[in-house]
Amino acid sequence: MLRRVAPIVLTLVVVVVGIFALAAGPRTPPPRPGADFVVLVGVAGLRWDDVDPQRTPTLWQLAREGSIGSLSVRSAYRPTCPLDGWLTLGAGSFAGWTGGQRDGTCPPTEVRVDKPDRIGANLPEQESVVMHNQDRLPWGTVPGALSESVRCSVAVGPGAAVAAARPFGRVDRYEPTLPADPAGLLGSCVLSIVDLGTVAGTDPAERAAAARDADAQLARVLAARPPHSLVIVAGVADTEQPSRLHVAVADGPGWDNGWLTSPTTGRRGYLQLIDLAPTALTALGRPMPDRQFLGRPAESVGGRPDDLTAAIAEPADADREAAAQREVAGGFFILLAGVQVALAVAVLPLLRRARRHAGPYGPKPVSRRVVAVVELLLVAAALAMPAALLAEAVPWWRNTYPAVTFAGLTAALLAAATLLVRLAPGYRSTLGPLGAVAGLTVLAVGLDVVTGARLQLNGVVGYSALEGGRYAGLGTVGLGVFIAAALLTAGWLAQRVRREWRPTVMVLIGGAAVVVVGSPYLGADSIGAIALTAGVSVAAAISTGGWLTMTRLAWAGMAGLAVMIGFAVVDLGRPPGERGSLGRFLAALGDGTGGLTVQRSSASSFQTLVNSPLTVLALVGALLLWFALLQPWGGLRRLFGIYPAIRAAMAGTGVAVGIGGVLGAVALDVAGAAAAVVVPMAALSALRVLDHAADRTRPATDRPQDAGPSDAGPPAAGPSDAGSSDAGPADADRSDAASPQAGASDADSSGAGAVGAGDEGGGAAPAGDAGASHEPRRDRGRAIRSSAEVATG
Secondary structure, three states: OHHHHHHHHHHHHHHHHHHHHHHOOOOOOOOOOOOOEEEEEEEEOOOHHHOOOOOOHHHHHHHHHOEEEEEEOOOOOOOOOHHHHHHHHHHOOOOOOOOOOEOOEOOOOOOOOEOOOOOOEEOOOHHHHHHHHHHHOOOOOOOOHHHHOOOOEEEEOHHHHHHHOOOOOEEOEEEOOOOOOOHHHHOOOOEEEEEEEEOOOOOHHHHHHHHHHHHHHHHHHHHOOOOOEEEEEEOOOOOOOOOOOEEEEEEOOOOOOOEEEOOOOOOOOEEEHHHHHHHHHHHHOOOOOOOOOOOOOOEEEOOOOOOHHHHHHHHHHHHHHHHHHHHHHHHHHHHHHHHHHHHHHHHHHHHHHOOOOOOOOOOOOOOHHHHHHHHHHHHHHHOHHHHHHHHHHOOHHHOOOHHHHHHHHHHHHHHHHHHHHHOOOOOOOOOHHHHHHHHHHHHHHHHHHHOOOOOOEOOOOOEOOOOOOOOOOOOHHHHHHHHHHHHHHHHHHHOOOOHHHHHHHHHHHHHHHHHHHHOOOOOOOHHHHHHHHHHHHHHHHHOOOOOOOHHHHHHHHHHHHHHHHHHHHHHHOOOHHHOOHHHHHHHHHHOOOHHHHHHHHHHHHHHHHHHOOHHHHHHHHHHHHHHHHOOOOOOHHHHHHHOHHHHHHHHHHHHHHHHHHHHOOOOOHHHHHHHHHHHHHHHHHHHHHHHOOOOOOOOHHHOOOOOOOOOOOOOOOOHHHHOOHHHOHHHHOHHHHHOHHHHHHHHHOOOOOOOOOOOOOOOOHHHHHHOHHHHHHHHHHHHHHHHHHHHOO
């Protein structure tokens, strides 16, 4: 009865842990003082390295008194050209001007603004722009949603007219340039949008002149600002390829001396362009439009240095890091994929010749030195991701040659980590390298997540603030690596305890991993937590032996579904502005706009599948597993038969990364990141278990008390095989040794065939698996030894 109830109880534990991790949300910040007026000032292309007390004294003083941050100007197109940026600002969602980009460059910033009277203006192209965003772009954006939410708005300059135009093209009040005394104009409506021009080009002198001119106009705006007003200055767009992070400053009641942030980023000091519209409406106390903005209201948080120079240096440095990350990341993943493919090809002949023959004839074994070198290369390949993550602790992007610096740092860390694994006490055992690599990987990624994921932000194996997809928590690559490492660690530890305790170990470690992945304070990845819940359920179900049956797979699917439903109920109960991605999607299904989300997810998955080097890692890993390692000569089936907890961990990893890739709309990226860790360790462990496939050890109970060395058969494995914990009682499993039936289940249920007691080359410890139910196997071992002795004279 206990054996039947245990999977149900453990599954319920995983479900409860998953729901608890996802349901806990950050504390809602206290409401900030509102404002009677909001003035949005935009300068396309303005970056933090354009700001200093000499060139831009007004902006410098505004930043000293207000809150600052890095602005990601993502829109419907990349790069975000000025017209796209202004349109996105007024829409509160990702928008794009008709025509888009030409070969990745921005077209001339030209927009027709008609003035039918002396007060307002009209944009003749607005109708076609609205249709373009509604019908051809997958965001369902409504241009002009910000101005539609207030009774009256003011626009100064053509860019501001694009942002302030209502969906039918009308601009309430418009001036092409800033008046000499703008006080009356800015105080005529509660919302004013001002275009102060563009800072473009790569020539420092040109950029400095443009920034100085914009700063002079900003001084006039601040001198004429209405009383009790909120002023937001933003670099609303890029001006050329590649994209950069831009200036964001907010000054007003409740915005003093802090960092800007918002729920869309979850990271202090970072803001998105789509956050400005809801921030303005929230400050004015106006309700949000019927179709919710994709952005969220910004807020100011503490922790900013008192020295403004040091404070501004942080977002400027983040911009340089993000730019360097874009240049280095592609080459890193391409190189990693190439190395993994080369190792997959190199390991094939080793697998073919790794199994030692008991008789006098057979293929010549590969040199031990060659095998040792390949094993170290496999360890290094599995540790490449953690080493690259740890390299982010050093500011390599500040160097003149960032790519070379990053490569050197990563190589040094990789060599140190590989040496650490090589010198670990259990390295010579079959599962020693696997346990060490998994432990180091889960430690590196887990500590980074627990301490704020600082190494993943703008990191080569993390995520970029320029992409606008994620700013905090666990990224796509980090999720795949962490899932694989956590489940392999759980399997390695579970294999070292009694059989009946293995599911408990899996649930304890897997549940902790679910909390790390799903908690909004840590990984903040609800989809990853749901996927990992299913993977942990699978691993716990088959950790004691047996096949991955449809029933067990259904249990895992039900566990993930239960977590999803539980979190959905909690998320839908929150206010619309505080819901997560799952709650927003379900709400969109309710109002009939969920198809846009599905369309965006499908397009994103296809682009990722085609363009990502991680796709190569996933496919090569799958081919190596199926056509080599899982073949009768590949060794992985034998490994699974001897170590059912490792088989459970790898099966759970496959389930988790598959679900995570589908639900997260990232194609094979999660699977590719996991394969970079799992496949090299699977190949190394298979090589070692094949090396002992012909070993035969006589049970101690069958040996004569006075038997000499010649009667005891071949000597037991030396220190390299039996001297570690993996080759001791933990591998043989004391509980399995007590029950012949249990031993047969562990050794044979995965389809490994008859696995001899000496597969690990151990001494008396493996004898438990060769108990009464394996008498014919023991006889075959004696016959082989006898024939070998006769043949060798």
